[in-house]
Amino acid sequence: MSIYQVFVINRAGSLIYDWDGKEDSVGVEKTFSYPLDIVLDVLDQKVTVVFGERDGIFLRYTVCAINGISVQGSQVVINGREWSVMDYLSDEANFPVIVRFMPPTISTNEKIILSSTFHSLFTIAAQLSPIPRSSGIEVLTTTQFKLHCFQSTSGVKFVVVGVAGMSGAVEGLLRRIYELYADYALKNPFYSMDMPIRCQRFDDAIKNLIEKHDKHNMVTV
Amino acid sequence: MSKQTKLPIGIDSKKISGELFTLTYGALVAELLRDLESPAEVNRQLDKMGYNIGLRIADDLLAKNAQIGRCTDMHQVADVLAKVALRTYLGVSAQVTAWSAANDEFSLLIEPNPLTEFVEVPPELAQELRYSQMICGAIRGALQMLHIEVQTVIVSDVNQNTEIRVKFIRILQESVPPGEEY
Numbered sequence: 001m002s003i004y005q006v007f008v009i010n011r012a013g014s015l016i017y018d019w020d021g022k023e024d025s026v027g028v029e030k031t032f033s034y035p036l037d038i039v040l041d042v043l044d045q046k047v048t049v050v051f052g053e054r055d056g057i058f059l060r061y062t063v064c065a066i067n068g069i070s071v072q073g074s075q076v077v078i079n080g081r082e083w084s085v086m087d088y089l090s091d092e093a094n095f096p097v098i099v100r101f102m103p104p105t106i107s108t109n110e111k112i113i114l115s116s117t118f119h120s121l122f123t124i125a126a127q128l129s130p131i132p133r134s135s136g137i138e139v140l141t142t143t144q145f146k147l148h149c150f151q152s153t154s155g156v157k158f159v160v161v162g163v164a165g166m167s168g169a170v171e172g173l174l175r176r177i178y179e180l181y182a183d184y185a186l187k188n189p190f191y192s193m194d195m196p197i198r199c200q201r202f203d204d205a206i207k208n209l210i211e212k213h214d215k216h217n218m219v220t221v
Numbered sequence: 222m223s224k225q226t227k228l229p230i231g232i233d234s235k236k237i238s239g240e241l242f243t244l245t246y247g248a249l250v251a252e253l254l255r256d257l258e259s260p261a262e263v264n265r266q267l268d269k270m271g272y273n274i275g276l277r278i279a280d281d282l283l284a285k286n287a288q289i290g291r292c293t294d295m296h297q298v299a300d301v302l303a304k305v306a307l308r309t310y311l312g313v314s315a316q317v318t319a320w321s322a323a324n325d326e327f328s329l330l331i332e333p334n335p336l337t338e339f340v341e342v343p344p345e346l347a348q349e350l351r352y353s354q355m356i357c358g359a360i361r362g363a364l365q366m367l368h369i370e371v372q373t374v375i376v377s378d379v380n381q382n383t384e385i386r387v388k389f390i391r392i393l394q395e396s397v398p399p400g401e402e403y
Contacts, residue, residue, distance in 0.1 A: 133400065151399075152280060154279060154280050178280070179285060187281065
Protein backbone atom coordinates (compact mmCIF):
# COMPACT_ATOMS: atom_id res chain seq x y z
CA MET A 1 0.00 0.00 0.00
CA SER A 2 1.50 3.31 -1.00
CA ILE A 3 -1.56 5.37 0.01
CA TYR A 4 -2.46 5.65 3.67
CA GLN A 5 -5.37 8.04 3.65
CA VAL A 6 -7.60 10.15 1.44
CA PHE A 7 -9.52 13.17 2.68
CA VAL A 8 -12.01 15.49 1.04
CA ILE A 9 -12.42 18.88 2.74
CA ASN A 10 -15.29 21.18 1.76
CA ARG A 11 -15.13 24.90 1.16
CA ALA A 12 -15.81 25.75 4.78
CA GLY A 13 -12.91 23.56 5.93
CA SER A 14 -14.79 20.62 7.35
CA LEU A 15 -14.07 17.03 6.54
CA ILE A 16 -16.71 15.52 4.26
CA TYR A 17 -15.02 12.25 3.35
CA ASP A 18 -12.17 10.13 4.59
CA TRP A 19 -10.77 6.85 3.41
CA ASP A 20 -8.35 4.87 5.54
CA GLY A 21 -6.06 2.32 3.96
CA LYS A 22 -5.30 0.55 7.21
CA GLU A 23 -7.07 -2.71 7.82
CA ASP A 24 -8.40 -3.16 11.32
CA SER A 25 -5.36 -4.60 13.00
CA VAL A 26 -5.68 -7.00 15.89
CA GLY A 27 -2.63 -5.64 17.64
CA VAL A 28 0.24 -7.46 19.32
CA GLU A 29 -0.11 -9.76 22.33
CA LYS A 30 2.71 -10.73 24.66
CA THR A 31 3.15 -12.41 28.01
CA PHE A 32 5.19 -10.46 30.52
CA SER A 33 6.82 -11.51 33.76
CA TYR A 34 7.73 -9.14 36.60
CA PRO A 35 9.15 -6.52 36.33
CA LEU A 36 7.63 -5.04 33.17
CA ASP A 37 10.45 -4.09 30.82
CA ILE A 38 8.46 -1.57 28.78
CA VAL A 39 7.93 1.97 30.01
CA LEU A 40 4.26 2.91 29.98
CA ASP A 41 2.61 6.20 30.69
CA VAL A 42 -0.91 7.57 30.57
CA LEU A 43 -1.27 9.92 27.61
CA ASP A 44 -4.70 11.27 26.64
CA GLN A 45 -6.25 8.78 29.06
CA LYS A 46 -4.67 5.88 27.24
CA VAL A 47 -1.86 3.72 28.58
CA THR A 48 0.82 4.30 25.97
CA VAL A 49 4.29 2.89 25.30
CA VAL A 50 6.74 5.75 25.79
CA PHE A 51 10.07 3.88 25.86
CA GLY A 52 11.47 0.44 25.20
CA GLU A 53 10.30 -0.74 21.79
CA ARG A 54 10.52 -4.50 21.31
CA ASP A 55 8.90 -7.55 19.71
CA GLY A 56 6.70 -5.58 17.36
CA ILE A 57 5.54 -3.25 20.11
CA PHE A 58 6.46 0.26 19.12
CA LEU A 59 6.28 3.70 20.65
CA ARG A 60 2.77 5.18 20.88
CA TYR A 61 1.17 1.74 20.92
CA THR A 62 -1.57 1.61 23.54
CA VAL A 63 -2.63 -1.14 25.95
CA CYS A 64 -6.01 -2.45 24.81
CA ALA A 65 -6.45 -5.61 26.89
CA ILE A 66 -4.98 -7.37 29.91
CA ASN A 67 -5.39 -11.14 30.23
CA GLY A 68 -8.02 -10.91 27.52
CA ILE A 69 -10.09 -8.33 29.40
CA SER A 70 -10.42 -5.15 27.43
CA VAL A 71 -9.21 -1.90 28.92
CA GLN A 72 -11.53 1.11 29.14
CA GLY A 73 -9.41 4.22 28.92
CA SER A 74 -6.79 3.59 31.57
CA GLN A 75 -9.01 1.43 33.78
CA VAL A 76 -9.59 -2.31 33.76
CA VAL A 77 -11.99 -4.45 35.79
CA ILE A 78 -10.39 -7.73 36.85
CA ASN A 79 -12.23 -10.19 39.15
CA GLY A 80 -14.84 -7.61 39.97
CA ARG A 81 -12.33 -5.05 41.10
CA GLU A 82 -11.54 -1.88 39.18
CA TRP A 83 -7.84 -1.27 38.69
CA SER A 84 -5.89 1.47 37.09
CA VAL A 85 -3.80 -0.27 34.44
CA MET A 86 -0.64 1.39 35.74
CA ASP A 87 -1.25 0.10 39.29
CA TYR A 88 -2.17 -3.37 38.07
CA LEU A 89 1.02 -3.69 36.06
CA SER A 90 3.24 -2.50 38.92
CA ASP A 91 1.95 -5.11 41.37
CA GLU A 92 4.16 -8.21 41.36
CA ALA A 93 1.28 -10.43 42.51
CA ASN A 94 -0.52 -9.95 39.23
CA PHE A 95 2.26 -11.44 37.11
CA PRO A 96 2.71 -13.22 34.72
CA VAL A 97 0.32 -11.14 32.65
CA ILE A 98 -0.77 -11.15 29.01
CA VAL A 99 -0.95 -7.65 27.57
CA ARG A 100 -2.37 -6.76 24.18
CA PHE A 101 -1.11 -3.62 22.44
CA MET A 102 -2.79 -1.70 19.60
CA PRO A 103 -1.04 0.52 17.10
CA PRO A 104 -1.99 4.19 17.42
CA THR A 105 -5.16 5.11 15.56
CA ILE A 106 -6.77 8.43 14.95
CA SER A 107 -10.44 8.72 15.62
CA THR A 108 -12.97 10.34 13.32
CA ASN A 109 -13.13 13.29 15.70
CA GLU A 110 -9.39 13.76 15.48
CA LYS A 111 -9.55 13.53 11.70
CA ILE A 112 -12.16 16.30 11.64
CA ILE A 113 -9.97 18.49 13.84
CA LEU A 114 -6.86 17.79 11.74
CA SER A 115 -8.73 18.57 8.53
CA SER A 116 -9.89 21.95 9.66
CA THR A 117 -6.40 22.68 10.97
CA PHE A 118 -4.99 21.79 7.58
CA HIS A 119 -7.58 24.02 5.92
CA SER A 120 -6.39 26.94 8.07
CA LEU A 121 -2.72 26.19 7.43
CA PHE A 122 -3.44 26.09 3.72
CA THR A 123 -5.07 29.52 3.89
CA ILE A 124 -2.24 30.95 5.99
CA ALA A 125 0.37 29.51 3.63
CA ALA A 126 -1.35 31.14 0.66
CA GLN A 127 -1.45 34.48 2.48
CA LEU A 128 2.13 34.34 3.76
CA SER A 129 3.50 33.62 0.32
CA PRO A 130 6.20 36.13 -0.74
CA ILE A 131 4.90 35.83 -4.30
CA PRO A 132 1.30 36.84 -4.96
CA ARG A 133 -1.26 34.32 -6.14
CA SER A 134 0.38 31.37 -4.46
CA SER A 135 -1.69 28.23 -4.67
CA GLY A 136 -1.28 27.25 -1.02
CA ILE A 137 0.12 23.92 0.14
CA GLU A 138 0.42 21.36 -2.64
CA VAL A 139 2.91 18.92 -1.13
CA LEU A 140 4.00 18.38 2.45
CA THR A 141 6.94 16.04 2.96
CA THR A 142 8.20 14.39 6.11
CA THR A 143 10.55 11.46 6.73
CA GLN A 144 7.61 9.10 7.11
CA PHE A 145 4.94 10.26 4.71
CA LYS A 146 4.04 12.67 1.96
CA LEU A 147 0.85 14.68 1.76
CA HIS A 148 -0.49 15.91 -1.57
CA CYS A 149 -3.28 18.43 -1.75
CA PHE A 150 -5.30 19.56 -4.74
CA GLN A 151 -7.80 22.37 -4.49
CA SER A 152 -10.44 22.60 -7.18
CA THR A 153 -11.42 25.97 -8.62
CA SER A 154 -14.65 25.73 -6.66
CA GLY A 155 -12.63 25.40 -3.44
CA VAL A 156 -12.97 21.74 -2.48
CA LYS A 157 -9.72 20.21 -1.25
CA PHE A 158 -8.62 16.68 -2.03
CA VAL A 159 -5.82 15.37 0.16
CA VAL A 160 -3.86 12.16 -0.28
CA VAL A 161 -1.44 10.93 2.38
CA GLY A 162 1.00 8.28 1.23
CA VAL A 163 4.47 6.82 1.69
CA ALA A 164 7.41 9.20 1.57
CA GLY A 165 8.58 7.78 -1.75
CA MET A 166 5.26 8.40 -3.47
CA SER A 167 5.80 9.09 -7.15
CA GLY A 168 4.70 12.03 -9.25
CA ALA A 169 1.61 10.19 -10.49
CA VAL A 170 -0.26 11.54 -7.48
CA GLU A 171 -1.48 14.64 -9.37
CA GLY A 172 -3.31 12.34 -11.74
CA LEU A 173 -4.74 10.39 -8.84
CA LEU A 174 -6.01 13.57 -7.20
CA ARG A 175 -7.71 14.67 -10.41
CA ARG A 176 -9.35 11.27 -10.71
CA ILE A 177 -10.67 11.60 -7.14
CA TYR A 178 -12.08 14.99 -8.13
CA GLU A 179 -13.84 13.34 -11.08
CA LEU A 180 -15.27 10.65 -8.83
CA TYR A 181 -16.50 13.35 -6.47
CA ALA A 182 -18.20 15.12 -9.38
CA ASP A 183 -19.73 11.86 -10.58
CA TYR A 184 -20.74 9.88 -7.54
CA ALA A 185 -21.34 12.60 -5.00
CA LEU A 186 -22.55 15.67 -6.87
CA LYS A 187 -24.56 13.79 -9.48
CA ASN A 188 -26.31 11.81 -6.79
CA PRO A 189 -29.47 13.83 -6.28
CA PHE A 190 -29.82 12.59 -2.70
CA TYR A 191 -26.43 13.92 -1.70
CA SER A 192 -26.68 17.40 -0.23
CA MET A 193 -23.77 19.58 -1.15
CA ASP A 194 -21.07 20.38 1.42
CA MET A 195 -22.33 17.57 3.67
CA PRO A 196 -20.42 14.39 4.56
CA ILE A 197 -20.35 11.95 1.65
CA ARG A 198 -22.00 8.68 2.57
CA CYS A 199 -22.39 7.06 -0.80
CA GLN A 200 -21.56 3.39 -1.27
CA ARG A 201 -20.72 3.90 -4.93
CA PHE A 202 -18.29 6.67 -4.16
CA ASP A 203 -16.64 4.42 -1.57
CA ASP A 204 -16.32 1.57 -4.06
CA ALA A 205 -14.98 3.82 -6.79
CA ILE A 206 -12.33 5.28 -4.46
CA LYS A 207 -11.28 1.81 -3.36
CA ASN A 208 -10.98 0.60 -6.95
CA LEU A 209 -9.05 3.68 -7.95
CA ILE A 210 -6.52 3.29 -5.17
CA GLU A 211 -6.09 -0.42 -5.83
CA LYS A 212 -5.44 0.34 -9.48
CA HIS A 213 -3.03 3.10 -8.55
CA ASP A 214 -1.10 0.76 -6.27
CA LYS A 215 -0.92 -1.99 -8.86
CA HIS A 216 0.28 0.43 -11.49
CA ASN A 217 2.97 1.73 -9.19
CA MET A 218 4.16 -1.79 -8.38
CA VAL A 219 4.69 -2.46 -12.08
CA THR A 220 6.66 0.69 -12.64
CA VAL A 221 8.87 0.24 -9.57
CA MET B 222 -21.13 -5.72 -8.76
CA SER B 223 -24.12 -4.06 -10.29
CA LYS B 224 -24.86 -4.13 -14.00
CA GLN B 225 -23.90 -0.52 -14.48
CA THR B 226 -20.27 -0.96 -13.65
CA LYS B 227 -19.92 -3.39 -16.55
CA LEU B 228 -20.68 -0.71 -19.11
CA PRO B 229 -17.60 0.34 -21.02
CA ILE B 230 -16.15 3.39 -19.36
CA GLY B 231 -15.81 6.24 -21.77
CA ILE B 232 -17.63 9.17 -23.16
CA ASP B 233 -19.98 7.05 -25.31
CA SER B 234 -21.60 5.20 -22.46
CA LYS B 235 -22.48 8.57 -20.96
CA LYS B 236 -24.22 9.95 -24.04
CA ILE B 237 -27.96 9.58 -24.31
CA SER B 238 -30.31 10.23 -27.16
CA GLY B 239 -30.84 13.95 -27.56
CA GLU B 240 -34.51 13.37 -28.25
CA LEU B 241 -35.05 11.61 -24.95
CA PHE B 242 -33.59 14.65 -23.25
CA THR B 243 -35.70 17.07 -25.27
CA LEU B 244 -38.87 15.07 -24.66
CA THR B 245 -38.18 14.78 -20.94
CA TYR B 246 -37.67 18.50 -20.69
CA GLY B 247 -40.83 19.14 -22.69
CA ALA B 248 -42.83 16.85 -20.42
CA LEU B 249 -41.43 18.64 -17.38
CA VAL B 250 -42.40 22.09 -18.66
CA ALA B 251 -45.86 20.90 -19.67
CA GLU B 252 -46.38 19.29 -16.29
CA LEU B 253 -45.26 22.43 -14.48
CA LEU B 254 -47.67 24.51 -16.54
CA ARG B 255 -50.48 22.18 -15.60
CA ASP B 256 -49.55 22.24 -11.93
CA LEU B 257 -48.78 25.89 -11.43
CA GLU B 258 -51.12 27.47 -13.98
CA SER B 259 -49.01 30.59 -14.16
CA PRO B 260 -46.25 30.95 -16.74
CA ALA B 261 -44.33 33.31 -14.47
CA GLU B 262 -44.31 30.75 -11.70
CA VAL B 263 -43.17 28.08 -14.18
CA ASN B 264 -40.28 30.31 -15.19
CA ARG B 265 -39.35 30.67 -11.55
CA GLN B 266 -39.41 26.93 -10.95
CA LEU B 267 -37.41 26.15 -14.08
CA ASP B 268 -34.85 28.73 -13.04
CA LYS B 269 -34.58 27.23 -9.58
CA MET B 270 -34.12 23.71 -10.93
CA GLY B 271 -31.53 24.94 -13.38
CA TYR B 272 -29.71 26.75 -10.59
CA ASN B 273 -29.51 23.58 -8.51
CA ILE B 274 -28.24 21.65 -11.52
CA GLY B 275 -25.66 24.35 -12.17
CA LEU B 276 -24.29 24.16 -8.63
CA ARG B 277 -23.54 20.47 -9.12
CA ILE B 278 -22.53 20.44 -12.73
CA ALA B 279 -19.82 23.09 -12.44
CA ASP B 280 -17.45 20.71 -10.68
CA ASP B 281 -18.20 18.01 -13.23
CA LEU B 282 -17.13 20.25 -16.08
CA LEU B 283 -13.95 21.34 -14.29
CA ALA B 284 -13.04 17.81 -13.21
CA LYS B 285 -13.25 16.54 -16.76
CA ASN B 286 -11.64 19.50 -18.48
CA ALA B 287 -8.37 20.09 -16.67
CA GLN B 288 -7.38 22.77 -19.16
CA ILE B 289 -10.07 25.15 -17.87
CA GLY B 290 -8.40 27.31 -15.31
CA ARG B 291 -9.71 30.22 -13.37
CA CYS B 292 -11.55 32.78 -15.49
CA THR B 293 -10.41 36.32 -14.78
CA ASP B 294 -12.65 38.25 -17.15
CA MET B 295 -16.00 37.87 -18.81
CA HIS B 296 -14.45 37.08 -22.19
CA GLN B 297 -12.97 33.90 -20.76
CA VAL B 298 -16.27 33.07 -19.08
CA ALA B 299 -18.10 33.56 -22.37
CA ASP B 300 -15.56 31.40 -24.16
CA VAL B 301 -15.85 28.50 -21.74
CA LEU B 302 -19.65 28.70 -21.68
CA ALA B 303 -20.05 28.87 -25.43
CA LYS B 304 -17.36 26.44 -26.52
CA VAL B 305 -17.06 23.91 -23.70
CA ALA B 306 -20.03 23.92 -21.35
CA LEU B 307 -22.89 24.11 -23.85
CA ARG B 308 -21.06 21.76 -26.18
CA THR B 309 -20.63 19.17 -23.42
CA TYR B 310 -24.11 19.28 -21.98
CA LEU B 311 -26.35 20.31 -24.88
CA GLY B 312 -24.25 19.15 -27.81
CA VAL B 313 -24.29 22.52 -29.53
CA SER B 314 -21.96 25.44 -29.37
CA ALA B 315 -23.17 28.98 -29.03
CA GLN B 316 -22.13 32.28 -30.51
CA VAL B 317 -21.07 35.08 -28.28
CA THR B 318 -22.36 38.44 -29.49
CA ALA B 319 -23.51 41.86 -28.42
CA TRP B 320 -20.83 42.76 -25.93
CA SER B 321 -21.65 45.75 -23.79
CA ALA B 322 -19.26 48.69 -23.80
CA ALA B 323 -18.03 47.81 -20.31
CA ASN B 324 -17.32 44.21 -21.35
CA ASP B 325 -19.47 42.92 -18.51
CA GLU B 326 -22.45 41.73 -20.48
CA PHE B 327 -22.83 39.49 -23.50
CA SER B 328 -25.36 37.40 -25.37
CA LEU B 329 -25.18 33.69 -26.04
CA LEU B 330 -26.92 32.71 -29.26
CA ILE B 331 -27.79 29.04 -29.07
CA GLU B 332 -28.62 27.84 -32.54
CA PRO B 333 -30.16 25.39 -32.89
CA ASN B 334 -31.41 25.07 -29.33
CA PRO B 335 -32.01 21.36 -28.78
CA LEU B 336 -34.63 22.09 -26.14
CA THR B 337 -36.94 23.97 -28.49
CA GLU B 338 -36.46 21.77 -31.54
CA PHE B 339 -40.07 20.50 -31.68
CA VAL B 340 -41.74 23.13 -29.56
CA GLU B 341 -44.57 25.45 -30.51
CA VAL B 342 -45.64 27.52 -27.54
CA PRO B 343 -49.36 28.37 -27.65
CA PRO B 344 -49.84 32.07 -28.39
CA GLU B 345 -51.53 32.83 -25.07
CA LEU B 346 -48.40 31.65 -23.22
CA ALA B 347 -45.76 32.89 -25.63
CA GLN B 348 -45.66 36.35 -24.05
CA GLU B 349 -44.70 35.19 -20.61
CA LEU B 350 -43.28 31.68 -20.71
CA ARG B 351 -39.51 31.42 -20.97
CA TYR B 352 -39.29 27.89 -22.24
CA SER B 353 -35.51 27.44 -21.88
CA GLN B 354 -35.27 29.23 -18.55
CA MET B 355 -33.52 26.21 -17.04
CA ILE B 356 -30.38 26.95 -19.07
CA CYS B 357 -30.31 30.43 -17.52
CA GLY B 358 -30.55 28.99 -14.04
CA ALA B 359 -27.83 26.45 -14.76
CA ILE B 360 -25.44 29.12 -16.02
CA ARG B 361 -26.10 31.25 -12.94
CA GLY B 362 -25.64 28.31 -10.56
CA ALA B 363 -22.47 27.06 -12.21
CA LEU B 364 -20.87 30.50 -12.22
CA GLN B 365 -21.78 30.97 -8.58
CA MET B 366 -19.78 27.84 -7.76
CA LEU B 367 -16.86 29.58 -9.44
CA HIS B 368 -17.51 32.65 -7.25
CA ILE B 369 -18.94 34.86 -10.00
CA GLU B 370 -22.38 36.31 -9.54
CA VAL B 371 -24.20 36.92 -12.80
CA GLN B 372 -27.65 37.84 -13.96
CA THR B 373 -29.05 35.72 -16.76
CA VAL B 374 -32.19 36.45 -18.77
CA ILE B 375 -33.71 35.01 -21.89
CA VAL B 376 -34.10 37.68 -24.54
CA SER B 377 -35.70 35.51 -27.17
CA ASP B 378 -36.63 31.87 -27.15
CA VAL B 379 -38.95 29.57 -29.10
CA ASN B 380 -39.70 30.60 -32.72
CA GLN B 381 -36.47 32.55 -32.91
CA ASN B 382 -32.92 31.78 -32.00
CA THR B 383 -32.47 31.37 -28.30
CA GLU B 384 -30.62 34.36 -26.96
CA ILE B 385 -29.44 34.43 -23.37
CA ARG B 386 -28.08 37.62 -21.90
CA VAL B 387 -25.43 37.15 -19.22
CA LYS B 388 -24.48 40.10 -17.05
CA PHE B 389 -21.64 40.20 -14.56
CA ILE B 390 -22.70 41.44 -11.12
CA ARG B 391 -19.80 40.86 -8.75
CA ILE B 392 -17.16 38.47 -7.52
CA LEU B 393 -18.30 36.58 -4.43
CA GLN B 394 -15.21 37.51 -2.42
CA GLU B 395 -16.37 35.69 0.70
CA SER B 396 -16.33 32.32 -1.03
CA VAL B 397 -13.17 32.66 -3.13
CA PRO B 398 -10.76 29.94 -1.92
CA PRO B 399 -7.20 30.84 -0.84
CA GLY B 400 -4.75 31.08 -3.70
CA GLU B 401 -7.46 32.01 -6.17
CA GLU B 402 -7.76 35.71 -5.41
CA TYR B 403 -7.57 38.20 -8.18
